[in-house]
Amino acid sequence: xxxxxxxxxxxxxxxxxxxxxxxxxxxxxxxxxxxxxxxxxxxxxxxxxxxxxxxxxxxxxxxxxxxxxxxxxxxxxxxxxxxxxxxxxxxxxxxxxxxxxxxxxxxxxxxxxxxxxxxxxxxxxxxxxxxxxxxxxxxxxxxxxxxxxxxxxxxxxxxxxxxxxxxxxxxxxxxxxxxxxxxxxxxxxxxxxxxxxxxxxxxxxxxxxxxxxxxxxxxxxxxxxxxxxxxxxx
Amino acid sequence: xxxxxxxxxxxxxxxxxxxxxxxxxxxxxxxxxxxxxxxxxxxxxxxxxxxxxxxxxxxxxxxxxxxxxxxxxxxxxxxxxxxxxxxxxxxxxxxxxxxxxxxxxxxxxxxxxxxxxxxxxxxxxxxxxxxxxxxxxxxxxxxxxxxxxxxxxxxxxxxxxxxxxxxxxxxxxxxxxxxxxxxxxxxxxxxxxxxxxxxxxxxxxxxxxxxxxxxxxxxxxxxxxxxxxxxxxxxxxxxxxxxxxxxxxxxxxxxxxxxxxxxxxxxxxxxxxxxxxxxxxxxxxxxxxxxxxxxxxxxxxxxxxxxxxxxxxxxxxxxxxxxxxxxxxxxxxxxxxxxxxxxxxxxxxxxxxxxxxxxxxxxxxxxxxxxxxxxxxxxxxxxxxxxxxxxxxxxxxxxxxxxxxxxxxxxxxxxxxxxxxxxxxxxxxxxxxxxxxxxxxxxxxxxxxxxxxxxxxxxxxxxxxxxxxxxxxxxxxxxxxxxxxxxxxxxxxxxxxxxxxxxxxxxxxxxxxxxxxxxxxxxxxxxxxxxxxxxxxxxxxxxxxxxxxxxxxxx
Numbered sequence: 001x002x003x004x005x006x007x008x009x010x011x012x013x014x015x016x017x018x019x020x021x022x023x024x025x026x027x028x029x030x031x032x033x034x035x036x037x038x039x040x041x042x043x044x045x046x047x048x049x050x051x052x053x054x055x056x057x058x059x060x061x062x063x064x065x066x067x068x069x070x071x072x073x074x075x076x077x078x079x080x081x082x083x084x085x086x087x088x089x090x091x092x093x094x095x096x097x098x099x100x101x102x103x104x105x106x107x108x109x110x111x112x113x114x115x116x117x118x119x120x121x122x123x124x125x126x127x128x129x130x131x132x133x134x135x136x137x138x139x140x141x142x143x144x145x146x147x148x149x150x151x152x153x154x155x156x157x158x159x160x161x162x163x164x165x166x167x168x169x170x171x172x173x174x175x176x177x178x179x180x181x182x183x184x185x186x187x188x189x190x191x192x193x194x195x196x197x198x199x200x201x202x203x204x205x206x207x208x209x210x211x212x213x214x215x216x217x218x219x220x221x222x223x224x225x226x227x228x229x230x231x232x233x234x
Numbered sequence: 235x236x237x238x239x240x241x242x243x244x245x246x247x248x249x250x251x252x253x254x255x256x257x258x259x260x261x262x263x264x265x266x267x268x269x270x271x272x273x274x275x276x277x278x279x280x281x282x283x284x285x286x287x288x289x290x291x292x293x294x295x296x297x298x299x300x301x302x303x304x305x306x307x308x309x310x311x312x313x314x315x316x317x318x319x320x321x322x323x324x325x326x327x328x329x330x331x332x333x334x335x336x337x338x339x340x341x342x343x344x345x346x347x348x349x350x351x352x353x354x355x356x357x358x359x360x361x362x363x364x365x366x367x368x369x370x371x372x373x374x375x376x377x378x379x380x381x382x383x384x385x386x387x388x389x390x391x392x393x394x395x396x397x398x399x400x401x402x403x404x405x406x407x408x409x410x411x412x413x414x415x416x417x418x419x420x421x422x423x424x425x426x427x428x429x430x431x432x433x434x435x436x437x438x439x440x441x442x443x444x445x446x447x448x449x450x451x452x453x454x455x456x457x458x459x460x461x462x463x464x465x466x467x468x469x470x471x472x473x474x475x476x477x478x479x480x481x482x483x484x485x486x487x488x489x490x491x492x493x494x495x496x497x498x499x500x501x502x503x504x505x506x507x508x509x510x511x512x513x514x515x516x517x518x519x520x521x522x523x524x525x526x527x528x529x530x531x532x533x534x535x536x537x538x539x540x541x542x543x544x545x546x547x548x549x550x551x552x553x554x555x556x557x558x559x560x561x562x563x564x565x566x567x568x569x570x571x572x573x574x575x576x577x578x579x580x581x582x583x584x585x586x587x588x589x590x591x592x593x594x595x596x597x598x599x600x601x602x603x604x605x606x607x608x609x610x611x612x613x614x615x616x617x618x619x620x621x622x623x624x625x626x627x628x629x630x631x632x633x634x635x636x637x638x639x640x641x642x643x644x645x646x647x648x649x650x651x652x653x654x655x656x657x658x659x660x661x662x663x664x665x666x667x668x669x670x671x672x673x674x675x676x677x678x679x680x681x682x683x684x685x686x687x688x689x690x691x692x693x694x695x696x697x698x699x700x701x702x703x704x705x706x707x708x709x710x711x712x713x714x715x716x717x718x719x720x721x722x723x724x725x726x727x728x729x730x731x732x733x734x735x736x737x738x739x740x741x742x743x744x745x746x747x748x749x750x751x752x753x754x755x756x757x758x759x760x761x762x763x764x765x766x767x768x769x770x771x772x773x774x775x776x777x778x779x780x781x782x783x784x785x786x787x788x789x
Contacts, residue, residue: 025541027275027534036397042599046632053631053661060660071679106378117668124667128693131700139724203716206732208762210714213736214601215544216551216755221604225555225747228611228739229604229636 010224017222058082088112153194160191258291258500258518259283259428261454266496266526269457275490275528276459280434281498283454287428290503292515294426295523296419297461297488298495304414306489307407309400317400320393324476328386331379332477338376345369383477390478405471406484412466422458425501425515431456458496459528460485490530496523550761551754558750566749571710571728572741575613578708579620582683588623588658589613590682592673592698594689594713595666598632601736602714606689607633607640608739609712613686614644618653626659627676629669634661670694674701687711687726688735691718699725712738 020038023031061075088095088109098108142148159165165187172184182189220226261281269278279295309317349365357365394400413420434455462483465471474480488494501515558564582589591613593606610626617624624641628634638659645654662672674697677685685702687695687709695711695718702709703725711722712730722729730738733755740748 021544025534025537026532028530028532033397046597049631049635051631052635053628053664056631056634056657056661057663060657063657071675074675106381120671121665121667124671124697125693128697131696135696135700135721135724206714206716206719209733209759210716210736212547212755212758212762213714213733215547215758216751217601217605217736219548219551220748220751223552225751226608226739228608228640228743230639 006227006230009230010227014222014224017218021222085109085112156187156190157194160187165191258293258502259285259287260500260519261293261498261521261523263453264498264523266524268526268528275530276457276488277494277496277526277528278434278455278457279496279523279526280453280455281523283428289427289429290513291428292425292501292503293423293428293431294421294499294501294515295423295456295458296497296499297422297458298418298497299410299413299420299461299463300418300492300494301414302492303486303489303494304407304410306492307403307410307486309404309407313396313400314404316396317394317404320390320400321476323393324386324390324478328383328477329475331383331386332475335376335379335383335477338372338379342369342372342376345372387478390476401473401478402484405473405481406463406486408468408471409463409466409484410486412468412471413463416466419497420461420463422461423456424462425503427503428500458488458494460487462486488528490528493525493527495525497521498523547754547758550758551751554754554757555747555750558746558753562746562749564746564749564753566737566741566752569730569734569737569741571712571730571734572738574708574710574728575616575742578684578686578710579613579616579622581708582617582622583620585683587683588625588680589617589684589686590673590677590680590702590707591624591626591686592688593626593628593633593637595629595669595692595694596690597630598636600690602688602690603630603633605736605739606712607636609686609688609735609742610637611640611644612739612742614641615648618645618648618650621650621653623655624658625676625680625682627662627669627673628660629662629664629666631661631664634659666692666694670697673698677701677705677707681705682707685709687713687722688730688738689713690715696721696725702726 016038020035023035058079061078063069064072064075065079088107095108098106098111136154140147140151140154142151159168169183169185169187172186174181174183176182217226221229260283262284264279264281266280267278269276277297345365345368349362349369352362352365391399391401431454433452463486464483465481472480498521500518500521502518503513504516506512506514579589591610593610594600594603596603598604598607614624626634626637626641628637638656641659642651642654642656645651662669676682677698678701682702682705685705685707687698687702688711691698691713692715695713695715699709699711699722709726710728710730711726712735713719713722714732714735716732719729719731723731737752740752
């Protein structure tokens with residue numbers, strides 16, 4: 001049992017990791033079909049795991065209702081919505097007023113998806129605009145040197161990316177430098193510089209570290225040095 | 235022949251001579267060989283023009299279809315049966331719908347025309363509204379039919395996909411078979427201006443041109459990897475009765491290990507009589523260039539630098555892991571976000587409130603999620619020590635299953651298996667914003683004292699972090715999603731930036747072997763920085779060192 005819980009997963013991780021790494025360098029059809037086979041296995045496992053997920057969701061909410069934990073009323077809503085959607089999709093009979101077959105366009109399932117689920121999703125996404133305003137207010141308070149720089153950069157970016165930025169830039173006088181004409185305030189140039197120079201440099205620096213870290217963590221997992229993700233307790 | 239006729243013939247010859255001189259240049263000294271690029275195997279062709287081309291000269295390359303290529307796309311008996319069954323099924327289901335859609339589209343167009351005419355005629359508002367609602371009613375009928383047809387097509391696609399698209403394969407076979415029965419030559423490049431063709435030196439994406447020892451510098455060079463096989467217009471190539479997409483041509487990749495004949499056509503671009511701004515290719519001549527066999531490569535040589543770097547970095551990291559076993563006391567710089575883990579969990583214990591931990595929005599096959607799971611294992615042990623509650627909502631059922639195991643192990647290692655609660659690590663939904671809404675709800679109801687946002691996040695990062703900040707919880711975020719980092723930095727108390735997320739597990743565990751890999755990673759980073767610095771210096775102060783750029787591109 002210890003072998004199955006400890007060594008066997010490490011062997012699988014090692015073999016699969018090395019095999020798929022080598023496959024990356026082999027462009028033949030056989031190597032592609034090996035990868036395709038691996039991906040099919042992933043799909044099969046995910047398919048089975050979905051059942052576990054549904055059971056976990058139901059178990060969590062039923063326990064919450066049984067123990068009357070805070071907000072347990074919402075669990076009734078979750079379970080009712082779950083059952084309704086499941087029936088709408090799987091019911092072996094036509095639901096009056098909707099399309100003849102379930103899961104088709106015009107069916108109750110489709111109707112619920114289109115007119116309840118999608119608007120609710122859009123609502124959540126649109127809330128983001130207000131959250132950005134609230135976060136910006138917190139971030140742009142000039143309490144330190146760094147925060148002041150952040151505030152200045154944000155101001156240039158915000159004004160420079162809207163039409164009024166162009167109007168402001170064009171209204172300022174011009175001067176000559178190395179034979180070129182420049183505006184005293186050129187927000188378009190400044191925003192491009194901010195995005196393409198300091199921002200891109202910082203981003204690439206972060207990404208460089210991330211990619212190297214990913215190589216390192218992949219090596220740790222392939223060679224069984226990092227085993228936390230395996231869990232394994234009874 | 236009379237003197238007059240002789241003079242006329244001479245004049246005609248004189249007139250024809252300049253025309254002959256204007257004929258499109260012809261290829262000479264051509265040489266063919268196999269070539270590989272990112273898309274697979276292809277044929278590489280070198281040649282020279284026998285005269286200088288002008289802007290009006292164009293050429294195209296054609297490949298002769300052969301029986302072996304046709305056979306490669308033949309369906310097995312089982313595949314043919316599957317495809318035929320699926321076609322029959324679709325035909326039965328869709329026939330009436332297609333007719334209804336045609337009628338509905340006509341009605342919708344009529345209603346739209348009536349509405350537009352009404353607006354132009356400035357009819358009264360009531361009539362316009364009636365016309366508009368009539369149009370919308372027709373539009374909805376048409377849209378519903380469209381949706382039903384689309385869903386039938388999707389069902390057909392899933393029935394005919396068995397590792398490959400059987401319909402596309404069957405059509406490719408039909409197109410190729412008809413091409414073989416006809417002239418056999420199929421266009422590969424289309425008419426291309428001769429002045430635009432480059433040399434092999436400009437093609438850094440290629441490798442392995444086996445065209446003998448011919449000097450390639452300065453010679454014209456082109457590759458043929460895909461041919462565009464036209465729709466033959468046979469009943470078997472026509473799927474119009476199913477409403478499925480019709481192809482005017484299908485791009486077919488050259489199958490390796492088959493010998494192909496290659497031909498070149500030269501054209502003169504003449505003005506299009508129907509559109510003065512356009513020009514049309516007028517065939518001038520055709521030349522058989524020879525034949526070649528693209529090879530299936532055992533190793534993708536365009537990735538040699540990637541392999542070298544991977545081996546080098548792996549050996550550096552493994553060396554430091556070995557060194558760490560000999561000298562376990564390695565210095566790792568302080569990471570504030572990870573130092574605060576104890577403080578956050580301690581605060582949760584003092585307040586008697588739970589700790590909320592998120593593993594990100596990606597599946598377990600993504601490295602940020604694995605990193606988040608690794609940190610969860612370490613954090614769970616500490617939480618068990620402090621006797622706090624841990625809540626882990628998940629977006630992926632596989633992640634949830636693994637998270638349960640990892641937390642259970644953490645509690646077990648801390649000697650508190652009794653405190654572990656299985657239902658606290660649960661699956662919510664795999665939909666992005668439903669998950670966000672549910673998690674925000676948990677934050678508002680349970681008011682956790684500490685929130686960990688580890689892993690990869692998308693647009694929901696700010697929604698989660700702002701809601702967490704509203705509850706007054708200590709928030710520690712860690713992500714390598716560079717676009718979401720600013721949001722976390724603004725709203726969270728501590729943020730693990732990029733690589734710190736991957737270092738966290740080693741940092742928290744202090745296991746020498748894991749710390750060794752961090753050291754190795756730092757050395758690798760220093761080498762990369764050196765390469766970037768050298769490239770920058772060469773670029774600024776001297777001739778650009780392309781070998782440095784080539785060495786790291788594409789990695």
